Amino acid sequence: MSIIKATLRRELLIAFRSPGDIINPLMFFVIAVSLFPLGVGADQAFLSEIAPGVVWVTALLAVMLSMDSLFRADYEDGSLEQLLLSPQPLYFIILAKVSSHWLVSGLPLVILAPVFASMLALPEGGMFPLVAGLLIGTPILTLLGAVGMALTVGLSRSGLLLSVLILPLYIPVLVFGTGIVNSALNSIDISGLLALLGAMLVLALCLAPLAIIAALRISVSL
Amino acid sequence: MLTVNNLYCERDERVLFQNLDFSVAEGEAWQIQGSNGSGKTTLLRILCGLNDEFTGEILWRGIEQRKARQDFNREVFYLGHAPAINKALTAKENLSWYCASRGLTNTDQIKTVLNSFNLYGYEDMPCYLMSAGQQRRVSLARMLLSQAMLWMLDEPFTALDKQGVLELEVLLSEHAKTGGSIILTTHHNLQMDYPLQSIDLDALAGLVAA
Amino acid sequence: MWQWFFKLSSPKWFYTISGQLMPWLATLTTLLLGVGLVWGLAFTPPDYQMGENYRIAYIHVPSAAIAMGCYYMMACMAAAFLIWRIKMADMIAKACAPVGMTFTALALFTGSVWGIPTWGTWWIWDARLTSTLIMLFLFIGVMALRSAYDSEAAGAKATAVLTLVGVVNVPIITYSVKWWNTLHQGASSLSLSNTAANPPQIWVPAFFVGFGLLGFYLIAIILRTRNEILMRERRTEWVDEILSASKSKGQGLS
């Protein structure tokens, strides 16, 4: 459908014209991960033990922090109103918007994660499960974050509120994401867990856009 | 086309309007009048479906507006206070997404329409480099591209210079003459060669019963 | 059936009926709680494993269950509000959040106090305690969102959407925490250790406390909902009558 293509094109163009929105969450991820060894010490054995958790938690926070650029500009310049008045199926427009946001904020994290995981001495065997988990998990985080962002975009003081709303909902993804890595390191089969995470992604893909649309309608009516 | 029955809306202990009935037919131009804060913008947003804090009935071609959402959105154009222009994008990029969002493939028209709004040469200019008046004209260009029957315009004359105001007035009467309809709010003294009907919100206001 | 449904959605009807129901509910709740607590605290034999400490479970288990139920109730109300635009449902949902939060806090507190002699520490990442903690976060989020909105109507709708998103997540969260707990081989869960091993004298009082607490929960919800009705319907004639009646009586609490 042409509206999906057009929306992807528009969002990616905007993202590449204001690269700060792409780079800042990445920089946050990079710096926050580097803080951990400084805080807990450089003991390789200990670092390798906490590596999956550290990478996942910082990736999760980075995704959440990147959400602000998803609807903020559109809300402020009125594009959101025009979007909601579009005769095209909103579900797909929103899906395209969120997907393009993931492409510029989530995907770079997935690509960068192995570098930082190996800096934290994550054993070789944990690398694929980490990346696979992030690849399936970060879109869920983006979708849920988009719901929270849509709910708070109309409010003037929304930064911390977003984290209060969204972080509890991120818990299952975190649990299974790190669980996948730890299971693999204990040589437990992870295909079932990946499938579970995949099922959660499908559920989020089906339901989150509906919640986002409802939330945007509320925010625009303010 | 658009029929409003017994519309009622209140805000902050104040009735903005009550028992509001009117019907906009093809080829009619309506102006919503009222003092500042009388709810002109609220009424327009209710009519176009952005605000649902009201009671009463809004019918689009006989069907309730909420149920006829897709048809309604296709045939209605809404211009709000905000320009709905992304400043990082060029005029052409903004408008081509707009066309796609309305399911239109008339992208070759974008250039012609921009020219008719005196934006020749600005197609590929990022919008942050344009003046407020030029940005406004990009927003207004959507009006022609939308192929909508009913135009709902909230203060369309802001930020336009004298020439722009004149051109917009001509555009509005042309739209009405060719069977289109218009509902607008404005503080500007309209000089249109077309009969204008009006809704006075000040007369419909009141205090909420204690 | 539908008539009943629409009656229930009328604030006036709710206010009148709940006012009539209140004395009965209060009496029943006091009786149940009184009997259950005295029985449970004083007249049951000690647990064969945990000694007298298990008596905390009489209040911990029902409060945790009610907190969970409260979230589901809030979600049902949110759905009713979004789908049928029943304002009454939103008022009840609004009342649910603080009540549910206090019950969650109660479950958490009693759980961790129970844990001190059992685990040697007040907090342990036990599956049930952890999911109760997350439940607390969800309630806080719902309340924070509502209070962040200036507009009552918009805040109500936004909260309803968030509640529904949360309720889809609750089972997933519970399941994930349980799974996570087994992965990390956490401590045994907090409950009446083994109902079958204990004589009925131990768990019969639990029913009394449980139903008593349920009654109390309903009272707390009704009290808050009634306040909300008086505030939102203040311009209707019947509320005006109630208000002026209470004025003539001085400080009426009827």
Place this chain on the structure above:
Amino acid sequence: MGGFNSFSEFLAMGGYAIYVWSAYAFFVVILVFNIWQPMLARKKYFKLLLRREQVQQERAQAKQKREDMTNDSTS
């Protein structure tokens, strides 16, 4: 039935007194809070409405007085 042989034994809770009683104390706090808070809110709300009515009456009276005075001066 099991239970306790004396009241002091009941209070001691087999050495778990501090845990059991603090849990029940918090339980009572929560119960009281859930009743007391809405009651207080209701009282406050009624007071506020009463105050509003008083203000309205005072203002109406003041207005009346002013009008009377202007009427007196013109007549």
